[in-house]
Amino acid sequence: MIERIHTSEVDPDADEVAIAGHVHEIRDLGGLVFLIVRDREGLIQVVFKEEREPELFEAVQDAGSEDVVRVVGKPLESDQAPGGVELAPTAYEVLDEADSPLPLEISKDVDVDLSTRLDNRALDLRKPETLAVFSLRSKLMTAMEEWFDEEGFVDIKTPLISKGGAEGGAELFPILYYDRDAFLSQSPQLYKQILMAAGYEAVYETGTAFRAEDFATSRHVSEIAMFDVELAYIEDHDDVMDVQEESLRHAIRAVVENAERELDLLDVDLTVPEEDFPRITFDEALDLLETEFGHFPEDPTDLDTKGEKLLGEHFAEQGHPAFFVVGYPDEKFYYMQDVEGDEIASRKFDLIYEGQELSSGGQREHDVERMVEVMEEEGVEQANFEFYIEALSFGTPPHGGYGLGIDRLVQQVAGLDNIKEAIMFPRDPNRLEP
């Protein structure tokens, strides 16, 4: 490896350090050149003085924005420098020159619309604020996975190419699989349930789901990073919500504790949702919307975006950024529904976080006969699900789980207006590159 340390590791008392990165900014003040170098961890100022190091001063005259350089130098404390320390160079080397002009400014805070940013994503990703999003995302999901690893969940991988869909036909992306028609996976739903039948007991997957929805919103994309969880031997859906609540709290706490620099850069004041997440029934949610806000969702079997937002405001005022809505009517065949003694229509829940649906989950129907009845009622083509029905028919423990939209979670935690800002190279109906 090329010898260097990160800008954040420069000790002002060190004799000499080597750093490497992109040229973020050049300020030429006559006999003095300030070169601001950027690496993954931040910025450092290198001061070239004509009098002190004439040869290096001569060499730095050719420096251009975004060149990749390596500098060796003596750290000096400086009030004016970013991070309070600057380097007096003893060696300067250009590792690669950047073309100019740049199609997108990296160092200057110019207002560019999201579409232009995404068109020039390769450069936009270099911005310290953009990098902070993905550093935060990495820390968040590492902590999330860590929680499940420690609780003994098995890390799984399910196929992304499938014969049919799990969530409904209209949203599938068709592909040609050799000489047969196939589809990109909408969800690992069927496979994670098959693994419950197979005795894996508790699993999680950090995966990808594809939805061919025709949308133009700030919370939908066509290629979704999905965090799926499934666990067996549950009493009911409350056990699943407990897992989701604890793991989410752990992941957000890790960000608050380990991503201070990223949160500062993004100007986000993140609080850990320490209090128990409220759990209200779907009917209570509708009542609240009607009595408090006079709002009636268009589809009375679901909450709309506005309804979620209003309920989000209601619970935020009471100090709850997250809450569950339990018992949605008319649910998909794999959710347990119309259970004798239940006051709710189904054991399906959504988690609403910061006024937006973050996940769906619930207890599953593990009794295959009952599930087939629901499929018939819903007009689901059973032929597409034979492998799944068969797998579950050889003894399946009571189980449940959920799927959490990772991109939406990052959007909310990083305080981003649009979900696409939370994705390195997002896909939507109009965007297939970069």
Ligand code: AMO
């Ligand atoms: P669902 O279809 O509700 O449930 O998806 C789960 C979560 O995935 C996210 N999500 C999306 N995010 C961005 N763009 C989209 N187009 C998009 N679609 C979904 C949301 C949503 O809450 N199999 C069930 C989960 C389960 O029961 O385990 C499922 O996929 O955050």
